[in-house]
Amino acid sequence: MSAAVVTGAGSALPATIEQDAVWDGYFARHYEGVRAARRIFAGSGVRRRHAVASPLDEDLSRWSTGARMERYVQEALPLGKQAVAGALDAAGLAPGDVGLFAVVTCTGYATPGLDIRLASDLGMPPGLQRLLVGHMGCYAAIPGLAAVSDFVTARSRPAVMLCCELTSLHVQPAQDDLEQVVSHALFSDAAAAVVLEPGASRGRRVAGIVARTDPSTADHMTWDVTDLGFRMGLSARVPDVLGRHVGGVVDELLAVAGLRIEDVAGWAVHPGGPRILDVVRDQLGLVEEQLSASRRVLAEHGNCSSATVLLVLEELADVDGPVVAMAFGPGLTLYAALLLPT
Numbered sequence: 001m002s003a004a005v006v007t008g009a010g011s012a013l014p015a016t017i018e019q020d021a022v023w024d025g026y027f028a029r030h031y032e033g034v035r036a037a038r039r040i041f042a043g044s045g046v047r048r049r050h051a052v053a054s055p056l057d058e059d060l061s062r063w064s065t066g067a068r069m070e071r072y073v074q075e076a077l078p079l080g081k082q083a084v085a086g087a088l089d090a091a092g093l094a095p096g097d098v099g100l101f102a103v104v105t106c107t108g109y110a111t112p113g114l115d116i117r118l119a120s121d122l123g124m125p126p127g128l129q130r131l132l133v134g135h136m137g138c139y140a141a142i143p144g145l146a147a148v149s150d151f152v153t154a155r156s157r158p159a160v161m162l163c164c165e166l167t168s169l170h171v172q173p174a175q176d177d178l179e180q181v182v183s184h185a186l187f188s189d190a191a192a193a194v195v196l197e198p199g200a201s202r203g204r205r206v207a208g209i210v211a212r213t214d215p216s217t218a219d220h221m222t223w224d225v226t227d228l229g230f231r232m233g234l235s236a237r238v239p240d241v242l243g244r245h246v247g248g249v250v251d252e253l254l255a256v257a258g259l260r261i262e263d264v265a266g267w268a269v270h271p272g273g274p275r276i277l278d279v280v281r282d283q284l285g286l287v288e289e290q291l292s293a294s295r296r297v298l299a300e301h302g303n304c305s306s307a308t309v310l311l312v313l314e315e316l317a318d319v320d321g322p323v324v325a326m327a328f329g330p331g332l333t334l335y336a337a338l339l340l341p342t
Contacts, residue, residue, distance in 0.1 A: 001153050001154065001156070001198075002152075002153065002156060002198035002199030003198070003199060003205045003206065003207075004148070004149035004152035004153050004159075004196045004197070004198060004205070004206045005197055005198070005199065005200035005202075005203040005204065005205045005206070005342055006194050006195070006196055006203050006204045006205075006206065006339065007090075007091040007092075007093075007195050007196065007197045007200045007202060007203040008086075008087045008088060008089070008090030008091025008092070008093070008194065008195035008203075009086075009087050009090055009192070009193065009194050009195075009310065009313065009314050009317070010082070010083045010084065010085065010086020010088075010089070010090060010192070010193050011083050011086065011190060011191065011192040011307070011310070011311060011314060012078075012079040012080070012082035012083040012086070012190070012191045012192075013050045013079075013189070013190050013191075013301070014050045014051060014052045014075070014079065014189050014190075015050060015051060015052075015054060016048050016049070016050055017048065017049060017050070017051050017054050017056065018047070018048050019041065019044070019046050019047055019048060019049065019185075021056065022054070022055060022056060023038065023041045025055075025056045026055040026056055026059075027041065027055070027184060027185075030055075030061075030174045030184075031174065031181055033176070034176050034178070034181060036178060036181070037178075037181045040178070040181045040182055040185050041181075041185045043274070044182075044185040044186050044273065044274070045271070045273065045274040045277075045295065045298045045299060046185065046186060046188075046298060046299060046302045046303075047299045047300065048299075048300060048301075048302075049187075049188035049301055049302030049304075050168075050188050050189045050301060050302070050304075051168035051188070051189050052071075052075040052079075052166050052168055052169065052189050053071065053075075053166075053168045053169055053171075054168070055168075055171055059171075060168075060169060060171050060229075061171045061172060061173045061174070061228070062173060062228065063228065063229065064227065064228065065225065065226065065227060065228065065229055065230075068108075068169045068170065068229050069108055069109060069110060071169055072107065072108025072109075072110070072166055072169055073108065073110045073114075073117075075166055075169075076105075076108060076114055076164050076166060076191070077114065077117060077118065077121070079164060079189075079190075079191040080103075080114055080118050080162050080164045080191050080193075081118055081121060081122060082191070083162060083164070083191040083192055083193040084118060084122060084160055084162050084193045085122065086193070087160060087193040087194055087195045088160065088195060090195070091158075091195035091197065093158055093195060093197075094123075095119075095122040095123040095124045095125075096123060096124065096125055097158050098124050098125070098128060098157075098158055098159065098160050099128070099129060099151070099152075099155055099157025099158055099159055100128070100129045100130070100131065100148060100151045100152075100155075100157065100159035100160070101115055101118070101119050101124060101128055101129075101130050101131070101159070101160050101162070102115070102130070102131040102132070102133060102144055102147065102148050102159065102160070102161045102162070103115040103118075103130075103131070103132050103133070103161075103162050103164065104132075104133040104134075104136075104140045104141055104144040104161065104162065104163040104164070104306045105132075105133075105134060105163070105164050105165060105306070106134060106135045106136060106137050106140065106165065106223060106230075106305060106306065107164075107165045107166045107167055107169060107170065107230065107305065108164075108166060108169065109134065113132055114162070114164060115130040115131070115132055116130065118162070129151070131144075131147060131148075133147070135223065136306070136329060136330070136333075137221070137223055137305065137306070137329030137330045137333075138270055138272060138303070138305050138306060138308065138327055138328060138329040139270065139306070139327035139328055139329035139333050139334070139335045140163070140305075140306040140327075140329065141161070141163050141192075141306045141307070141309050141310055141325075141327060142209065142309065142325060142326075142327050142335035142336065142337050143209075143211070143335060144161050144163070144306075145161060145194070145196075145206060145209070145325075145337055146206075146209040146337070148160075148161045148196055149196060149206040149209075152196045152197065152198050153198065155198075156198045156199075157198070158195060158196065158197045158198070159195070159196050160193060160194070160195050160196075161193060161194050161196070162191065162192075162193040163190075163191065163192050163193070163305075163306040163307040163310055164190075164191040164307065165189060165190060165191075165304050165305035165306055165307050166189045167187035167188060167189055167303075167304070167305060168187075168188070168189050169229065170229040170230045170231070170232075171184065171229070172184070172228065172229065172231055173228060179232065179233055179234045179235070180231075180232070182234050182273070183232035183234055186272075186273055186302060186303040187232075187302060187303050187304075187305065188301055188302030188303060188304045189304060190301060190304035190307040190308070190311060191307060192304075192307040192310035192311055192314070193310075194310060194313075200342060201342055202342060203342055204323060204339035204340065204341060204342070205339065205340045205341070205342050206337060206338075206339060207256070207257055207338045207339065207340045208253050208256045208257065208337065208338040209253075209335070209336070209337050209338075210249050210252050210253040210335070210336050211249075211333065211334070211335050211336075212245050212248070212249050212333070212334045212335075213331040213332070213333045213334075214241060214244075214245060214331065214332050214333075215331065217237070217241045217331075217332045218330070218331060218332070219233070219235070220233075220234075220235035220237055220238050220241060220332055221233065221234055221235065221238055221329060221330045221331070221332055222330060223330060238272070238276070238328070238332065239273075239275045239276045239278070239279040240279070241332050242276060242279055242280070242328055242332065242334060243279040243280075243282075243283050245334050246279070246280055246283050246284065246326070246334060247283050247284065249326075249334050249336050250284060250324065250326075250336060253324065253336050253337075253338050254324075254338065256338075257322070257338060257340065259322060259338075261284055261286075263321075263322055264321070264322050264323070264324050265319050265320060265321025265322055265323060266293070266316040266319035266321065266322075266323040266324070267286065267290050267291060267293070267294070267323070267324055267326075268293065268294070268309055268312040268313045268315075268316055268323060268324065268325040268326065269291060269294045269309075269312070269325075269326050269327075270294070270303075270308050270309045270312070270326060270327035270328055271294040271295065271297055271298035271303060271308060271312070272303060272328055273298075273303070274295075274298070276328065277291050277294055277295060277298075280326070293312050293315035293316050294312050296315060297311045297312045297315060306327075308327070309325050309326070309327045312325070313325060313339075320341065321341065322338065322339070322340050322341075323338075323339040323340075324336060324337070324338055324339075325337045325339060
């Protein structure tokens, strides 16, 4: 059987909003009286991000979940189409070549879903297999990559994975809750897609996937469906928990390929926040430059949930050598993938 190789990538971003402007124009009023709010926004590591629904133009905080889901479909379809078309073009494939189309999202739902609507719009074949990876959160791109890779290897057919997250649709009503302040300071919108092909001679081969879940800390990160959109719960203890597990996960991932941390040429670490990147750096003994791609994505795009690690991989497109992609989310869960040059 031929290994699954990432041969193309594409992304699509909605309108950019500046972090200072969105604080001054909306959240300063939203969190009036919450003394730490300005400090949290300033220390988020985010300079600008993207939103299909900018709070500077419209306030969705009292919208029903139903209204937000309708808006999700309207906004996700053009972004998803642009990202997938870009990935197919980069791989040199036509939509009719695709055997599996996987959509990863935790910020919106509809039936028929994005997978059906986009497949039809792009001209993918009627016998296409489809997969939805839903509500796993920020780490979901990597289990999605694992499932898609298994299909490509077992069926010898190309596949596409799209991560589409529109967090701006889930702005919450004002309340004195620092966890909400943190999530509103970090999260952003993006669509990102990758194409995988069996046995390709160019690109990066998916060489291994490792997962670790610590269910004793399940309450540290949550993503609850409420009558007013989806609400994030985010404990300040998350980086410390990740710090306990990241070394073991990376060692296990690299051992299969006979590699050590020093052999890794690129680190695509999901920038869940500045402190998470600090912990990963310190636990793995990395230097700051090795996390520059993750810091850059956080600064320029914010935390785009599952799409973020794919944006970091795009930043590392020219890196020659082994790449480790890593992301974290509810559970608490840590997922890591090893990508090797073909």
